[in-house]
Amino acid sequence: MDTLVFVWNNAASIGHMLVDHVLLVLAGVGCAIVTGVALGIVITLNERLARVVLYTAAMLMTIPSIALFGLLIPVLSLIGQGIGFLPAAIALFLYSQLPILRNTYAAIRNLDPALREAALGMGMTPWQRLYRVEMPIAVPIIMAGVRMAVVMNIGIAAIATYIGAGGLGRLISRGLSQSDPRQLVAGAVIVALLAILADLGLATLQWRLTPQGMRPRRARFLWRRGAPFTSTAVQSAEAR
Template identity: 65%
Template sequence: METLVFIGQNLDVIAERTVQHVSIVGVAIGLAILTGVPIGILITLNARAASIVLYVAAIIITIPSIALFGLMIPILSLIGQGVGYLPAVIAVLLYSQLPIIRNTYTAISNVDPALREAARGLGMTPSQRLRRVEIPLAIPVVMAGVRIAVVMNIGITAIAAYIGAGGLGVFIARGISQSDPRQLITGALFVSLLAIVSDYFLMWLQRRLTPASSSSRAAGPSELG
């Protein structure tokens, strides 16, 4: 009951922290899509490059989040951005690479060869095949990677409060430091709700973007995680 009273009294602060949280994750995921999808497509051309890129991305995702956020401090201090928004975005961007690159690589690699041959028979160039055939068919799996990255990083971004980036993690950090279960529960609750809402929204978007012929093959985080 005390937690509900606390939430009711701090709705404006919760809304502000939620916007900060969404901003960090949204910008980082947007940049991860802009970089990860092209990388995933390019490494389909070379198996050795694919192994190296996926291995490096896998190593990054194994670094404890608090350690990665901490590593950003001395590096970005060189440009006066050691704490706050920028290091948080960069860390979340790095964590987002593996699911997006891996799912893009898998999706493009597994396009039915018969469809590629049909596209060649129609006189399409490699770039036209990629735009008109391969990418549309890959969208369900790519979107599944985006969903994994978003849900995972909504939780990880809570740690960004420790480097002054704000977000819902502020409630968790203050709840721990002040031994205040109201703030701790509030932060955990709204981080969880944000992850659930985001996942359902992206699932709806995934279905909208999935070509009708491949909708039955669309996979979610639970299938590809």
């Protein structure tokens, strides 16, 4: 009850933290979608390049977030942006690469060869085949990677408060420093709810972007995040 009263009395400031948190995640993941999808398509053309890129992205995921923030601070200090929004957004951008890259690569590489041959027989150019055949089928799998990146980075963005990026992590850090369980619980619960709502919203978008012939039942799809699309396509790509 004390936590609810605290949230009610501080709704305006918590609202500002929530907006900052969402903008930070949107900036990091939004840029990662553009580069990750493009690079994921490119590496389908070269198996050796694909291994290098995917291994590099996997190595970035193993770096603890605090350590990555610490590595970015001296580099960005050269341009006067050592702390704050920019290093946090860059860190989230880097952490988003692996799920988006891997899902894009898996979706394009494991497309039925018969579909490519049919598109070629219809006289489509490589760009037309990519735009009209490959991408519509790959979009659901790519969106599953985007969902993973968003949910993961909503949690990581809370740690970015320690480098002055703001967001909901301020509630958690202040709760720890002031031994105030109200702020600690409020921050943790709001971050968790934000992740759940983002996942459900993106699940709906993923379902709508899926071609009608490939759509699963909606209720089952929403509650089993990524389940319809983490099948043999992703598994075979990981095996590589």
